[in-house]
Amino acid sequence: MLIKFAGYSLLYIALYICIYIPFVGANIYLLISSYVLFGLTGILLAFNCAHDCVHNTFSKNKRVNKIVFYCVFNSQGVNSRLWHKRHIASHHIFPNVDGCDADIDDNPFMRLSPHHKLRKYQQYQHIYAVFLYLVYTLHWIFVKDFIYLGKKNLANLKDQTHSLAFIAELIILKLLYLTFLIVLPALFTTATFQQIMIAFIAMHFIISLFFVLTLIISHLCLETEFPEVNENGELPYNYYEHQLAVSLDYHPESKLANFIFGGFNSHTAHHLFPNMQHTLYTHITPLIREKAIKHKLPYHEKSIPRAIRSHFGYLKKLGAG
Template identity: 35%
Template sequence: MQKLKFTQDRGSLFYKELRERVDAYFTERNIPKTGNRRFKLKMFFYLAMNVVLYTLMITSGSLIAFYAFYLGMGISVLLTAFNISHDASHQVAVKSKFWNKILFQISFNLQGNNAYVWGKHHTESHHLYTNVEGSDIDVLNNPLFRMTETQELKWFHRFQWLYAPVLYLLYSINWFLFRDTLMLINYSSRTINIDIPKIEVFKLLLFKVLYIGYMIILPIMVLPFGWEHAIIAFVANHFLVSLIFVGVLGVSHVSDFVSHPEPNADGSLEMSWPMLQMKTSVDYNSDSRFCNFILGGFNAHALHHLLPNVCHIHYREILPIFRELAEKHEVTYMEMPYGQALKSHFRHLKNMGKHTNYQIREYAK
């Protein structure tokens, strides 16, 4: 991974005052930046939903109920990752480092994915060098997609905005089967490589086996519906989870409003780190209570990137501070309804498939 240097600009002053104002907000109210009682109730709700839905699935009396509870459980586990594990990975779900670690690993490892691998590339790559190819692990170097101007334009990319939804169906199952596993041998469509400790290699393989055990083998053993239904439910679950995952996160960083900055020859970006976050993130329905409850604050992505030390349960309260200071320091904060963000995502795919050089859209409220 190429490590980059940043420069000072008005984003630096914006970020400095933002941190001061947010710190003052929590100090004046004598409340922690971690999860509060409302967050703990939310945590109990999602964890309980996982257990209840799995129990109902594994004891289903009809095929319709089996599929319904299987898919419902898959969504519940994903929302647990959005709402609990993600904050725990940033040590802000609860005060205890130990319990943050446990909560972080629960949903990632139990989905057959490796929490260590995701945590490393999320905090040390994606958060640090957002949308910078060669430094942000989430910028794919995949021949089927062209996401940045530096990637080669091929004839079939003109259709990528049409076939993208089909390939998006494979996101989750590709993650389970290939993404982490290929990183073991440093062969991946991801733009960076990471070293994985031996204990994490063991855990990665162990939890994949356990995941297959309780998601496929156990239903086949205890339910009378036949092995083919367990396989179909498993694949359908991954399709559904993939669409939700990409639909929530893809529109934030893959958009014709956001930048894909390129570093200079000396490895420096002509902007500050806070400005990078503001130029590479689109927020949608940031004030929505429903979105905050369901998506764990992922819809307020720019705010999260700048303040990862604050639990998402507080986002709606500190958003006015965020907006006020962005306007004061003339830093563009891109927020819009979800429908507009989704259209922007597909416009980006369409334009990237047609043009070798095009300008990003100028955001206007």
């Protein structure tokens, strides 16, 4: 874990410094490449380190986990505290449960749950989804965080309030993000402001697709279930059966995939054992699969291309009604 953190952090810093090298700023293609690689490294740093910090599995010291998570996550432009609450107190408890999982909260653009209202234009969501996915991180940074900031009730999270100090901190952090990625490069590199903006937007297009298509396939596919509560408010499965039913793995025993995706590819193991370091998922996944088959419980696994195809098939199915 420490080696990964050191490696990704050094690469993240080095790629940011590359933006200021004169010949990089003078060549739009090198500038875009530097921005894109910098953005992708930031995502991998979040996958491999910040996410473990949220679950207190990066370090035995909770203060270290908190500091690393705060620094890494906010350096991506998104607010760490807002996501932390959604991820721990909503998604991990009720994945794929309509009205309880903030990650599939009803929105006007995409129908992500079979229990959501179908809007007529959503019959084309499997086509226009890729265009929405291109701006996912930009939307998260400049729109979604502020929507969540203003929502008193979000899925199972009720009566949320935020202090003026927190709101001020959120705005300052976003201004710092824009300063480091746009203002300073525009002032101190050989690139023009227009070139900086092109590189910045190109970076977000690429990292958005990478981020969405490696995470969304973990839960939103044709194979995964969307359990519904009965009249007594009870779900059909116990906690562990539920996690098996709603999760999908891709290359879960691959050490390379584990190194790149920080265990998100072994999503069943992560949801069953969120307090375990992701570096152990390749070892426990065969046991999970074996026990699931033995007890006739669901276990879903695909390659990345097939999982992505399944996701878009799921969008098409939900768009049809």
